[in-house]
Amino acid sequence: MAIVTNTATAPKPYSRAWLLSDRPESRHQARLGRAYVIWRQFSANRLALIGLGIILALVLVAIFADVLAPHNPVQGDLRNSRLLPPGSPGFLLGTDDQGRDILSRLLYGSRLTLFVVCLVAVIAAPIGLIVGTAAGYAGGWVDAVLMRITDIFLAFPKLVLALALVAALGPGIENAVLAIAVTSWPPYARIARAETLTFRNSEFISAVKLMGASPMRIVIRHVMPLCLSSLIVRVTLDMAGIILTAAGLGFLGLGAQPPLPEWGAMIASGRRFILDQWWVAGMPGVAILIVSLGFNLLGDGLRDALDPKEAGQ
Amino acid sequence: MVLTETTVATRRNRRRASSYVKAVLRFLVTAATTFLGLLAVTFFIGRVVPIDPALAIVGDRAPAHVVERVREQLGLNLPLYQQFWIYLKQAFSGDFGTSVLTTNPVMTDIARVFPATIELAAVGTIIGALIGVPLGVLAAVKRGSIADQIVRIIGLVGYSVPIFWLGLIALVLFYARLGWVAYPGRIDVVYEYTFTPITGFFLLDAIWQAQWDVAWDLFRHIILPGGLLGYFSLAYISRMTRSFMLNELSQEYVVAARAKGLSESRIIWRHALRNAAVPMVTVIALSYAGLLEGSVLTETIFSWPGLGFYITSSLQNADMNAVLGGTIAIGVVFVSINLFSDVLYRTLDPRTRSR
Helix, strand or coil, rough: CHHHHHCCCCCCCCHHHHHHHCCCCCCCHHHHHHHHHHHHHCCCCHHHHHHHHHHHHHHHEEEEEEHHHHCHHHCCCCCCCCCCCHHHCCCCCCCCCCCCCCHHHHHHHHHHHHHHHHHHHHHHHHHHHHHHHHHHHHHHHHHHHHHHHHHHHHCHHHHHHHHHHHHHCCCCCHHHHHHHHHHHHHHHHHHHHHHHHCCCCCHHHHHHHHCCHHHHHHHHHHHHHHHHHHHHHHHHHHHHHHHHHHHHHHHHHCCCCCCCHHHHHHHHHHHHHHHCCCCHHHHHHHHHHHHHHHHHHHHHHHHCCCCCHHHHC | CCCHHHHHHHHHHHHHHHHHHHHHHHHHHHHHHHHHHHHHHHHHHHHCCCCHHHHHHHCCCCHHHHHHHHHHHHHCCCHHHHHHHHHHHHHHCCCCECCCCCCCEHHHHHHHHHHHHHHHHHHHHHHHHHHHHHHHHHHHCCCCCCCHHHHHHHHHHHCCCHHHHHHHHHHHHHHHHHCCCCCCCCCCHHHHCCCCCCCHHHHHHHCCCCCCHHHHHHHHHHHHHHHHHHHHHHHHHHHHHHHHHHHHHHCHHHHHHHHHHCHHHHHHHHHHHHHHHHHHHHHHHHHHHHHCCCCHHHHHCCCCEEEEEEHHHHHCCCCHHHHHHHHHHHHHHHHHHHHHHHHHHHHHHHHHCCC
């Protein structure tokens, strides 16, 4: 009888009640429902929404940099527009020592920032995921060896190891990305391993094993997806650190090379005029601050929404 | 067999002793493999990543026999594992090669510059702990209030701001515009040749010798970079303090203390904070280790003659021996602090002891 009344008052598909139903009728409905709940938790956090807005704006600016930028980012007018202060006609944020519009350089620089962040995440997160799940699922000496290696990489301060690596590889944005990726995978491996350990002996894994799935299949199809949400949170929270490390390398002249408008390198080139023309070094710093603040806010919000265990703290 | 009271006791003692030995052994193995790993990574960076270290020294226009000789001198013609073995032997005798820039052994250079970095990071940690702990307690006690939000924003900005940029802005403001602090560097040129340090920790030396004018000058130099590093450790320390305090304040002994009629400030500072203090020690130790990393960029901005400045100025001159020596030095200290804080935590917190 309960079933009859249930079908009689079945909520309209895609309505709120349908999404929040505790008896989803299809996998599709369950997934959408879960996404809806996460979104509700996430969007209740105003700071997290601000973070999301900042990151969306960054992506849009990076895509439409050529439309938005009023001037050429690498070629300036040395004769007429050298070191103009912010608010000069046509140069909202002023110009640098080579007469280039700082706003345009910042807009184009967002592409480099996004490039670095995405590439590091794409390289480091899968490495961490594979190492961590393999160590956690296999256990024994595989676990011991993999975790020792992870600990060795964790033992280095990130920036210092990245510095040494770029010094050996030679300066350049690709090498900076590689160095940062090499230094940022260990925490992901630790997280993936910890997650794997929590459910490696649980019943659904035994069930899959009983059905004859190979360890490879279990790890890839059943273990990895469950590690993803905590990994995503951690990667998002790390994005700010990645941006800061990349900017630090750029500042030391090891990242993107001139005339590329990388924000850290822009601060370095403005350092000579910092006492009189503060905006040359000042503006890129503000850009870095806003973007990494955005990633931190977004990461905090995601953690609270996806990982209720930690949210209370 | 009858298990008497004494046999049970001796067995328990034996078990306890063996678990203790096991813990010490595990600690030693961890420390040894980590240090070996550090050396392996730096060896890899120095010898394997560059296409030809010999070419990097003599330049690509050198005749072939010169390149060959340099390669033999460096031992590059040997198989890799033999090279690594030689590298290990040299590293354990404290030989990290000679700095091209200063022509001193790298080890001598590091011993000379390291006290400056330790001093700077110590000042940063002290500032961070003195401000960060009360802020964290405040945020936890007034959870959800304006004060909590402000502490949270201070922390978030600390996590998000590029340290070298904040350093430049602080220099413009406090040195150039307001004139409150001294110019970049560690000590005024006036005192540079009259002041004779004993330990290399200038502030302590000046106070020890009762040279108050020197101490004041040193203070004016260290306060800005130290305060900057302090802000970064404050961001971390206040966040962790808040979370530890929230955890303690929800415990039942706090309810009991309230029911007993203790004043709120006594509950917070004498009861809860004292229990939160154990993990706090670890956090402060870790933040000190983190500042060693932060000091690389800070020292570059403030021309602070420490290890970070040494590494970055060697980088500009492609002085690989010095860069890798500095990297190892920072890595070793970093690992030591981590291991030390782990041990400290175990000794301080009775709950982590095995029964």
